Structure formats: C-alpha cells, structure tokens
Amino acid sequence: MDLFEYQGKQYFAKFGIPVSAGDVAHTVDEAIAIAERVGYPVVVKAQVQVGGRGKAGGIKLASSKAEVQTHATNILGMDIKGHVVKRVWVECASDIAEEYYASLTLDRAAKQHLLMLSAQGGVEIEDVAAKDPTAIVKLHINPIIGINVATAKKAAADAKIPAKAQDGVAAILVKLYDCFTQGDCDLAEINPLILKPTGEVHALDAKVSLDANALFRHPEWQEYRATEELDDRERLAREKDLQYIGLDGKVGIIANGAGLAMSTLDVVSQAGGSAANFLDIGGGANAELMTAALEVINFDTNVKSIFINIFGGITRGDEVAKGIVEAMRRVELRAPIVIRLDGTNADAGRQILLDAGIPASKLVSKPTMLEAARAAVDIANAKVA
C-alpha cells in the first residue's frame, strides 16, 4: 500500500523524523489557511503517486497569499500522467545546503534489511546507481539486531556525508529504522534528506509503502486505505474481498490461485489476446465467490469474453461447476464464458455444466488451458458484425 507524500510525512513524524511544518489541503482556501499558519514562503505540492510532479508544474514556491491562491488553483484538479490532483501539501519552504538520500527496504536475496545511503540526493537514486555505484553505501541490517547510532554514523561517514551532518543523519537513520520495522513498511525512503544552512538535518520528501499483511496491528491505516487510488472495478472487488487488479484488455480472467491467475494472463497473451484483469478467487470457488467474481468482471465494459480457469485440488470440480451454474443464474453476463476445468472431479464438473443446458453462445468448455485461451481470445477479438 503506497502512501501519498503527506501521509508519508505524517507517518515519519510519528516516529520523530523531522519534516517541514505543513498540512494537507483539499481546497484553495484550505491551502491559504495552512500557508498563513506555517508562514511564508511555502511550497505547494501536488499529491499524486507518480514521478515527475515538478516537471509537470505540480510543485510551486509561493511567497504570498496571492501566490498560494494562484498555484493551489492551478495544481488542484491538474492531470499529471493520468492522475488527477485531489490534494496539495502546503509546507514551510526550506533553505537547502546539501541533499542526501536514505532508504530502508527488505533485501529478499539476503533475507535482511537493507539501508541505502548516499551523499548525492535529490535525483533519482537509479541514476546515481547507474552513474556512480560507489556513491551509494549499502548496509545490511540483521532484523533481530537492528541499527544503533554508532553504526548509522559510520554508514554516513562511508557515504561521504560531511562530518557536520553525520550526527543529524545518524539520528534520523535510527528513527527511520524504527519507522520501517515498527511501522511495518515495505519501503521507507527519504529523497532528499536535506542539510539546512543552520546545520539541521530534515526529511524534505517521504516515500512510504506499507505491508498490507500488517493491517491487523495498525488500525490507524484505515485512513490510508480510504485514499488509495483504485479504479471503480478495483474498488468493487475490494468490497467483495477479491484479489483483483484491473488491466486494459478484453478478456476477463477468473482463476483459482495467484500463480494460475498469472499464468492465465500469460497464455491469453500467447494466444494473441490481452487480459482485462487479474483475479484470484482462491481455493473455495463456491457459488458466492463465483457470483462476486462475475459481478466484478461484468462491471468492466471492455470485457468481451470471460475466461474461467480452475484447477481443482482440494476444491472439487463438481462443486466449482455448481458454483458457476448458480452464479450464471444470479448475474446477467455481458460476455460469454470460456471455461477450463481440470483436476479433482473435473469430469463430473464438466458434466454438470453440460446438464445445466447453458447455450454454447454463453458458455463453452475446453479441456486444456491453451485451447480455452484461444477460444476466449477468438471471441474477444471477433469483429462485431
């Protein structure tokens, strides 16, 4: 779950990481009120989860009430690479002496935490890595040991952060580690981490991605879920508790298991089509789940065929078939279904589908995944007469 900058900064602040005084505004009036409160000059920043905000004109410095009014008016509602700006963050402008970079992630290969630190901040870290890999210090942290101030200070020195800033950087790194671990982040990144002319070190940006599996111990995350940028299909799927990701193609996909669902996307592509979505209905493909899944697929007007790909393990094919027949009674579908049913009791399942007397224009059964993919793609790609 990716946070907006303003949420990331508020999250940082909970763990004592210094950020600029500021607040989030949904309207021009709110933006002005915040600017009057924190004092000029301020920076008005578009809150979108996409890079290149500055270039798109989504970040502006304002020295007066009139300028805040102008910039907030322009930025609110602005479209940045398909993301409409609904909120701006207004914060006290900072004088910058130097810009650094700091991040914490999980290094899956090493099965340890990874601190990345560089004296070259304010630019994309990938660019720094490409130009001069030695400019980035990578430090593995054992999750049951953690990081202390001394280790953090050594990392800062290794990253060639000047001596005058090392204590401030080290203090922030220790707090960032608390935020990353206790705050259940997948990523906690500060870019830039700035040194002010006054000698203070301070997070000027915040990029935080949270581990959705930890939601059970973070009731405060509910507010972040409410602002997540989902399309209408994804929102409906979430209400129905389905693992759904919207895509741009014409073949609606329902599969049991994440691996099989991914694989279904692949075979549809190999057959010359494109998937409208990823949807994993998990193990228990009963009538309720199948109905919910078909409702979500049906909501997508791009869908021209529906590919149901089920492999019965513990889930029995006959039960899946009953679920589909029942779901088709409940939902009036916009597109025909192509089904591939295999595994435990698949023969019985296919017989149930046959006996249900569903016309071939609404449901076709194919014995293999590839044949089913081809049939679904043929239907989706057929020219309308």
Place this chain on the structure above:
Amino acid sequence: MAIFVNEHTKVIVQGLTGGQGKFHGLRNRAYGTNVVGGVTPGKGGQDVEGIPVFDSVAAAVKATGADASFVAVPPKAAPAAILEAAAAGVRFIVCITEGVPAQDEARVYATLKRDFPNTRLLGPNCPGIISPGRCNIGITAGEIAQAPIPGGKNVGIVSRSGTLTYQALFELKQQGIGVTTCVGIGGDPVPGTSFVDCLAEFQNDPETSAILMIGEIGGSAEEEAAEFIKAHVTKPMSAYIAGVTAPAGKKMGHAGAIVSGGKGTAQGKMDALRAAGVQIGANPTEAGQLMAQIIASLS
C-alpha cells in the same frame, strides 16, 4: 527416498482444533501421514478424532516423539508458533499461514538461523510438502500426486505457486510419471526454504532423476537458483515462470510477486534458467510435456 519428509516422519499440527488445522490435519492423516498429535494452548488432554491435543509443542514432542510440525494458525500467532516448535526441537516446520507481515518473517528467519540452525522452515504462505505415498503435510490434495514408480525415473518438484504445483502434479500423474517429493516453498518475501535448498536435496536424492521447477515474477530466487544449477545440479530440469505479462508495480496476489524497478521480470528469470541448461516451458502444460520428454529420454 524422498526429501525432507517420508513415511517415518511424525507430524504434529499446531492449531489442530481450529478450522484449517482440523480440516487439513485430518486430510493429511487420511492420506497416510503419521499425524501423532495436535497443539492448542488450553486444550491439552482433548482429542480431535483420536488425535491427542497438547498444550504446548514441547509437551507434544515429549509424548509423541514428533519431528515435524504443521503450523495452521492465524497470521498474528504464526511467528510465535514457529519459534515454539523450533525451541521444542522440531526439525521440520511447515507453515501454510497466509498474511504474515514481512517484518515478522524476516525476524523469524533470522532467529531460526541464529538459535536453531538445524531447523528447517517451509513457508509461510505455502501449500506444504508431499512425498507421494509416504507423507503429506499441508493443503495439497494427495490424490492428484503419483507415488514414485519403483525402478522407474521419478521427478522432484519445487514451486513458488500453489495451484500451479497441483497442476504439475496432476499432469505428471496423467502421464504416469512418479514424484519423489513436491515442495511448495510459497510466494512470500522471506520464505524459510528456498529453491536452492530444495535443488540441493533433489540433486543428492538417488530416487530423483529429474527436477521440475515453477517460479514466478518478483525477487531474485529464480536467478539464484539458476546460479546454483549451473554449478551444482547435474540432473535434467524443466521449468515454468508465471507472470510474463504482469505489469510493473502491481502485486500479483502473492506478497512477493511484483516487478519493481525493472527487477524480477519473468523474462530475466527464464533467460537465467535457460543459460543454466534448464528447458523452459511457455506455460505449465508445456513444462510438464518437456518433463515427460526428459523422463522418456532417461528411461
């Protein structure tokens, strides 16, 4: 032979009195797995269809001599359950629990490595392990797995995905190919057991003649496997990688299945495995067919 578990493995189920634990624990027993006990704090002395329940893993191990545990408890309780089993001397722990936070997984992994280096954890968020005809721990439907053919050429399977594992088992069974052991390592960011761990075991298992591997996008486990195969695996292999068409930045169901920063793509993984001499199927069926050809050529 089989790897990790066999007919002698004695299994306890942590969470035997809960819904998942009871359902799958009893299924595992019905398959022929030596399920000797269950653990639910506060319910010691009860039994679940004849399987004795204990208050702690230590008590269960003391009474039954169990050497493996099947952890089927909710995400909140799973880390403590795994560490309890390790502390009680259980050598092989299978955790099917889905939804364990990555920070907990990383801490559990590091704790096991430091304090219980001889304990192996499989999972979390995995379908489990089956040595067909001998032992089934987890949620795999035993009837779709073909037991090893005596005197024949048999296959070992290792997979990051549940349903695709079942499909692989099923397809090999259709072709009459036996399976020594099928290990589902799970799709989470910090799995206790990796591809490499399983490949090393299969390479050393005299009964396993060839290895089928199923990977997916995200992380670098397949690339690490490719390095290992190049250096250490002499047995023929086929593989399939799911997620060729997955868009970057979207988690595809599994917590670990995400292409980020151009890393962890299916193409990169396929290239690495191909360079290590692994035959790559464009879909799971093709990987199964490739394996059937490999077995035919060995026989």
